Amino acid sequence: MLSTRLGTLTMGTITLGAVAGVIFAATVVADDQPVAQSDATAVNPATTATAEMITVADEPVEPEISAPAIVEPEPFDYGECPPEARACVDLDGGRSWLQDNGQVTYGAVPIGQGGPGYETPRAGFHVSRKVIDDVSYVFDLAPMPFAVYFTSVGHAFHEGDPAGDSHGCVRLAPGDAEVYFHTLQVGDLIHIY
Template structure:
């Protein structure tokens, strides 16, 4: 005894004929709309008042009919047959209204992109509104939270990119608290006090040689702020001479 999955069962003859009549009717509607829209152009007559509206309405009607045909064949036919019908409809539309389908699809993609970007902005707004700024003042460009071993950049009091991990000075070499300013930047720096240890992307903010720089965030420093590589690059690119650095 053989068994055929319902999803692949061919429609009964009566159902198939009724569906074919619906598709033929829809295609007939398309052709009728196209004929009305194309008639002024075929006759090479100047557009009369209202004819541009007629053409625009015909385009919309063609697009709506196309959408309905696609939906119906996707819902009632197997994928191969459905694709054949959809391609036929699209070919007709592309002949009469060149670029219509791509224009509509582009508009749909743009709207989807707009919605996604709006959702992302709202999510970022909520994330920033819930951010723990501690005692860092709004005018500071960089903030350093020694207790939580985190640091971040901000602009006009709004965090940029979120807090990133860091390590600060070890006991006896504590990073000085308070308000400081960026004094100088040295891209390929080394520590002349500690055996020429590399200090890439150094951003000095005290007169005693304390700086942000790339380093192991799992190890205490001699007062500097160690940052992971990408964070060090980000701070280097965004902090400038005179910017306020607040340590608390």
Template sequence: MAEIDSRTARRTRRRRALAVTAAGLFLGLGAAGTALAVPDTTTVPGTPCSEAAQACVDLASDQAWIIENGAVTYGPVDISHGGQGTETPTGDFAVYDKDADHYSAEFDGAPMPWSVFFAPGGIAFHEGDRNSTSAGCVKLRSHDATVFFGKLDQNARVEVR
């Protein structure tokens, strides 16, 4: 019974992501979670992201931050991200779903605890082994993943550089 509930929850999340994608394309906003207009170009000191970001990822330095009211409130924290052929997408996104106990439907039920989904294709922040690349997700230490999960709500702006 729990397996059926889990599958139903995964299907619901996928449908939501598809609906967000369709709505964004219809409105001319781009793909699910993607914001085309940058409301503020002032960069937060110590990060490559704007003051409008609530989460910032720097793929070149393998670091991420939480930003509140234009200032870093958490981080930098060490991350791992997508590898060759499964790169983490860059751009401006919005959180569209969260799941504290998520399992990957694409990768044989691999655990993805504290998932915060922000980019098309199920790309998320989540707890994971930072010594290996992901299939596009941003992997965090356990404690860092719980902080990102707690701080980022629906529609929170995520900037990946």
């Protein structure tokens, strides 16, 4: 607070706040003597407060921005999948991913799996064949696009609704099924646990 004594007149300036380089201030005049008035300010002979605007800088005031906290990603849970498997399926976790030498290359993505009485088998398998636009001859010609077979009895990765139960196949969403189809090759190890 700046205070100045002018004859019998005491003046003080109080800073009220600052916004974008402008300071708003109030001048308090306390005395029994009348003070000269301008057109913009009326002064009471008693204690009077007037407001004035003072420009501090031509540049806007930059707000302080704190850096976001660094969040370390949680390590990927490989479960029981061995590093040599090219595709892994975690039935209990409802997910699958592709990997190369134990490093995830795609996923994990949600999967649909066999419902009661049609459980998806758990074991290590090898890709036996691939058919881009197949159907199930056992289950009413149900479409099985981008089918990647891994058992001799018809279990495969294929495009379908991951939210519903299958007859033992591993269902993948449309984009995911295409990636699996184009990535997996005959002979690749599939591990389902």
